[in-house]
Amino acid sequence: MFENYETGKVFDEMFAEPGDPRAHYAGVARSLSAMNADTFERRRRMADVLFRNQGITFTVYADKRGVEKIFPFDLVPRIIPADEWDFIEKGLVQRITALNLFCQDIYHEQRILKEKIIEPELIYGAKMFRREMFGVNVPRNIYIHICGTDLIRGSDGKYYVLEDNGRTPSGVSYVLENRAVMKRVFPSVFNEYRVRAIEDYPLNLLNTMRHVAPSHAAGEPTCVILTPGVFNSAYFEHTFLARQMGIDLVEGQDLVVDNGFVYMRTTAGLRRVDVIYRRLDDDFLDPLCFRQDSVLGVAGLMNAYRVGNVALVNAVGTGVADDKAIYPFVPDMIKFYLGQEPILLNVPTYICARPDEKKYVLENLDKLVVKSTNESGGYGMLMGHQSTKEEQAVFAEKINADPRDYIAQPVVELSQAPSFCDGQAVVSGDGTRKFEGRRVDLRPYILYGEKVIVMPGGLTRVALRRGSLVVNSSQGGGSKDTWVLEEEDES
Amino acid sequence: MTLMFQAGTPTPPALASADARPMLSRDADSMFWMARYVERAEHVARLLRVHGVLLTDVGDLTQDLEAQMWQTILTTFRSGELPEGDGPVGPRIARHMTFDLNTPNSISSCIARARENARAIRESISSEMWECLNAIYWSVQADDAQARFEDSPDDYFYGIMTSSMLFQGLSNQTMAHDQRWNFTQVAKYLERIDVTARVIDTRFEVLTKMEAESDQPINIHLMGVLRSCCSLETYRRLHLADLDADTVAQFLILQRDFPRSIRFCVDQARDALEQVRKSNGSRSPSAPERILGRLSSTLEYTDINEVLTGGLSTFLQQIQTTVAEASMALQKTYFLY
Known part of the structure; x- marks a missing residue:
C-alpha cells in the first residue's frame, strides 16, 4: 500500500526517502504494509460508525444539508519521538508563561508599552482588548488557563508556531475520542508502541479550574461549563468535557446573578456557582457589559467576576494575546518578561498597520498568505500563490481600507503525512487504493493551573484535499491520532 | 481597584442539601421529555404492529369499521385527521404515523425529539444510552428506512419496540x-x-x-x-x-x-x-x-x-x-x- 508513495518536496513525517520509513514509523509501516486495502477500508468504516453512533460530530454553518457532520478521521497515526516532544513541550511552557505575563502587564502597568516593545496603537486597536478588564486582578494572575497552540513543520523539518489560541480553543475532545477509537480499531498496531497516555486531560482540566476557585468556596467549589447551546459547532465537545469531568453543563438561561454571586437553577432551588469554564466569547458573556443583544450570556456576570465571587476560565480579555497582529511580538515578550531566548520559532509576519510593511505586502500579494487579524477557522484568508488577480485586488482594497485588520506571512509548506481518507483522490491507475501524502499541522493543548501541563500529543489536523494547505475542519480538514512516544529505556 | 478576594462580603450558603447533588432544571426537563418520547415511540410502533396483524386475523370487515379501527390510532396519539392520499386507509395511516415529521407523534418525530432532548443533556446520561438512542435515530433517518418498512412493516415496528426496551433497560442498568x-x-x-x-x-x-x-x-x-x-x-x-x-x-x-x-x-x-x-x-x-x-x-x-x-x-x-x-x-x- 506504500508502493509509489511520493514524499514530494516537503517534509514527510513518515518517510525520509520513498520506501524508507523513519525509525519511529517503522512499526506502523510494517503493520500497514501487511494489510490489504480492503482490510484497511473495513477498519476505516468501523471507525466511521463508531464516531457516528457516539454522535462525535461538529456543525458546519452555511451547510444546509444537515447541521451535523462527522469530523473525518484518518487512521494513519502521527508519531512524535520523545526527544522531539521534549523540545516542543519546553517551548510551549515558555510561550504560555510569557503570554500570561503579557496579559497581566497589559491590563495593569503596561510596562511592555512603556518600554516601547509594542506600539500602543496595536494594543488599543485590537478588537479583543477589553478596557473593562483594566486594573482587574484575576485569581492567581492566570489569564490563559487553557491554550491551544497551532504548530506546523516547514520544509526544513523545524517546528514553527502558526498561532496561539488563548480564548476558547476547541478540538481536545477529538483528541481523546480519536485515541479511544484508534485503540478499538487498530489494537495491534497501537500495542507495538509505547504511546504516552492522554486520558488524564479531563482530570487536569478540572484541577486547573479548581485552582482558581474563590476562597469562599474552599474545599468543594462548584465548577460548570457554560455553553452557547445545542446549535454551537463545538457542542459535542462541551458535553464531552462536562461528562468527563462530572460537572454540569449550563446555558446562560440556567444562571442568575444575585447580589454579586452567580447561581444556577436546579430542581432544588438556586445553587451557587464558583468557577465557570465558559465556551462563549467575551462579546456574549454579559449583556450588561458587552453586546446588549446577547441572549446567551448572563446579566451581571462581569460584576460578579470583577469582585471575585466567581472565576472565569479563560479570563476575559485574553483575545488581545492571540490577536494575529500581536503574535509577531511573542518572541519579544519571551525575552522581555522571562529574559530567555524563544525555543519555538515564529513564522515571519508582516504587520499591515506599519506603512512600509503594508507596502511590501501589497507588492507581493501573489506570494504571501494574508490573514484577517480577527477571523479564525480558515475564514477571511488569501492564499496568494493559489489566488486570482481579482481575489488579490479585493484583498488589496480591504487592506487599504483597514490595515490594522490584516497581516501577511510567506507561504509555509506544511509537512505531509500518509493519508487514506479521501475516497476519490487515492485510486491509482490500476484501481487499487493507496496512501498519499497530505498536509498536517498540530495543535497541542496546554493547561496553566498550579503548574503548567502540556498534554502529550494534541490534535493533528490534516488537509484532505490534495495540495491544500488549509487544515480547518470547516474547510474540509480531518484529523489523526497523535502519538507521543515514551522515552527509550537506556538499559 | 483591587476588588479581588475582598474580605467582608458575606458568603451565601450553598443552599442545596449536601448528600444529593441537585440537577439543573433544564436538564430535568430534557430528561423527562427524552424518556417520554422514547416510550411514546414504542407505543406507536406496537399499536401499528398489532393492528396490522389483527386485521389480517379477523378477515373482512366493512370498510367503515376498518377505517374506524385505524382511526383509533390517530385518536390515541392525538394526531388529527386521516392523511391525504390514495390507496387503502391502513397502509396510509401506518406510513403517516411511522415517517411523517409533520406529525408530532409519528415514530420518526418521537425519536428525533427524544434525541434532541438527549443531546441537550448528553453529559447527564450514560454513553450507552446515548449510543443506543443515536443508533435508533440514524436507523429511522437512514436512506433505506422506507424500503425496510415496505419490505416488512412488522420487522420495522419490532425493531423500534426492542430499541425502546433496550434504551429503558440501559437507563436502569447504567445510570445511578x-x-x-x-x-x-x-x-x-x-x-x-x-x-x-x-x-x-x-x-x-x-x-x-x-x-x-x-x-x-x-x-x-x-x-x-x-x-x-x-x-x-x-x-x-x-x-x-x-x-x-x-x-x-x-x-x-x-x-x-x-x-x-x-x-x-x-x-x-x-x-x-x-x-x-x-x-x-x-x-x-x-x-x-x-x-x-x-x-x-x-x-x-x-x-x-x-x-x-x-x-x-x-x-x-x-x-x-x-x-x-x-x-x-x-x-x-x-x-x-
Whole structure:
C-alpha cells in the first residue's frame, strides 16, 4: 500500500526517502504494509460508525444539508519521538508563561508599552482588548488557563508556531475520542508502541479550574461549563468535557446573578456557582457589559467576576494575546518578561498597520498568505500563490481600507503525512487504493493551573484535499491520532 | 481597584442539601421529555404492529369499521385527521404515523425529539444510552428506512419496540438511580398511563359498535386490545379462558402488580416523584405527588363494577385529565419556577 508513495518536496513525517520509513514509523509501516486495502477500508468504516453512533460530530454553518457532520478521521497515526516532544513541550511552557505575563502587564502597568516593545496603537486597536478588564486582578494572575497552540513543520523539518489560541480553543475532545477509537480499531498496531497516555486531560482540566476557585468556596467549589447551546459547532465537545469531568453543563438561561454571586437553577432551588469554564466569547458573556443583544450570556456576570465571587476560565480579555497582529511580538515578550531566548520559532509576519510593511505586502500579494487579524477557522484568508488577480485586488482594497485588520506571512509548506481518507483522490491507475501524502499541522493543548501541563500529543489536523494547505475542519480538514512516544529505556 | 478576594462580603450558603447533588432544571426537563418520547415511540410502533396483524386475523370487515379501527390510532396519539392520499386507509395511516415529521407523534418525530432532548443533556446520561438512542435515530433517518418498512412493516415496528426496551433497560442498568433516573421513570409511567387509557377508551367504543352492527368474533378484538398493551400473556395466565370486556378493562386499569396496568404505573410514577422530592430534602409531598397520590387511592379502592356503571369512558377521561394535571404541576414545581 506504500508502493509509489511520493514524499514530494516537503517534509514527510513518515518517510525520509520513498520506501524508507523513519525509525519511529517503522512499526506502523510494517503493520500497514501487511494489510490489504480492503482490510484497511473495513477498519476505516468501523471507525466511521463508531464516531457516528457516539454522535462525535461538529456543525458546519452555511451547510444546509444537515447541521451535523462527522469530523473525518484518518487512521494513519502521527508519531512524535520523545526527544522531539521534549523540545516542543519546553517551548510551549515558555510561550504560555510569557503570554500570561503579557496579559497581566497589559491590563495593569503596561510596562511592555512603556518600554516601547509594542506600539500602543496595536494594543488599543485590537478588537479583543477589553478596557473593562483594566486594573482587574484575576485569581492567581492566570489569564490563559487553557491554550491551544497551532504548530506546523516547514520544509526544513523545524517546528514553527502558526498561532496561539488563548480564548476558547476547541478540538481536545477529538483528541481523546480519536485515541479511544484508534485503540478499538487498530489494537495491534497501537500495542507495538509505547504511546504516552492522554486520558488524564479531563482530570487536569478540572484541577486547573479548581485552582482558581474563590476562597469562599474552599474545599468543594462548584465548577460548570457554560455553553452557547445545542446549535454551537463545538457542542459535542462541551458535553464531552462536562461528562468527563462530572460537572454540569449550563446555558446562560440556567444562571442568575444575585447580589454579586452567580447561581444556577436546579430542581432544588438556586445553587451557587464558583468557577465557570465558559465556551462563549467575551462579546456574549454579559449583556450588561458587552453586546446588549446577547441572549446567551448572563446579566451581571462581569460584576460578579470583577469582585471575585466567581472565576472565569479563560479570563476575559485574553483575545488581545492571540490577536494575529500581536503574535509577531511573542518572541519579544519571551525575552522581555522571562529574559530567555524563544525555543519555538515564529513564522515571519508582516504587520499591515506599519506603512512600509503594508507596502511590501501589497507588492507581493501573489506570494504571501494574508490573514484577517480577527477571523479564525480558515475564514477571511488569501492564499496568494493559489489566488486570482481579482481575489488579490479585493484583498488589496480591504487592506487599504483597514490595515490594522490584516497581516501577511510567506507561504509555509506544511509537512505531509500518509493519508487514506479521501475516497476519490487515492485510486491509482490500476484501481487499487493507496496512501498519499497530505498536509498536517498540530495543535497541542496546554493547561496553566498550579503548574503548567502540556498534554502529550494534541490534535493533528490534516488537509484532505490534495495540495491544500488549509487544515480547518470547516474547510474540509480531518484529523489523526497523535502519538507521543515514551522515552527509550537506556538499559 | 483591587476588588479581588475582598474580605467582608458575606458568603451565601450553598443552599442545596449536601448528600444529593441537585440537577439543573433544564436538564430535568430534557430528561423527562427524552424518556417520554422514547416510550411514546414504542407505543406507536406496537399499536401499528398489532393492528396490522389483527386485521389480517379477523378477515373482512366493512370498510367503515376498518377505517374506524385505524382511526383509533390517530385518536390515541392525538394526531388529527386521516392523511391525504390514495390507496387503502391502513397502509396510509401506518406510513403517516411511522415517517411523517409533520406529525408530532409519528415514530420518526418521537425519536428525533427524544434525541434532541438527549443531546441537550448528553453529559447527564450514560454513553450507552446515548449510543443506543443515536443508533435508533440514524436507523429511522437512514436512506433505506422506507424500503425496510415496505419490505416488512412488522420487522420495522419490532425493531423500534426492542430499541425502546433496550434504551429503558440501559437507563436502569447504567445510570445511578438518583434524581435524574427518577425523572425518566415519572415520564415513562405518565406516558404509559395516558396511552393505555386512550387505547382502552377508543377501542372499547369501536368494539361496542361492532358488537351491535356485525357478527365479528369479539374475542379476537379483545385479544388485540391486550396485545396493544403488551398484556395478552399475563392476562391469560391470570384469567385463563375468561375473555370478556369487563375483565379486560379491570385487568388493564386495576391490576396491582402488572407493569402495563394503569394502577401499577400510577403507583410507580408517584413513588418516583417521592424519591425526587426526598433527594431535595423536602418533607411534605410536592404538588404532582399529591395529584398522583389521590389517583392512586381512587384506583386502589375502586371496584370495576362501579366504574362500568358510572361509565368507563368518563372514568378513563378523568384519568387522562389527572395525568395532564400532574404533568403540569411537575413542570411548575421543578422546571419552570
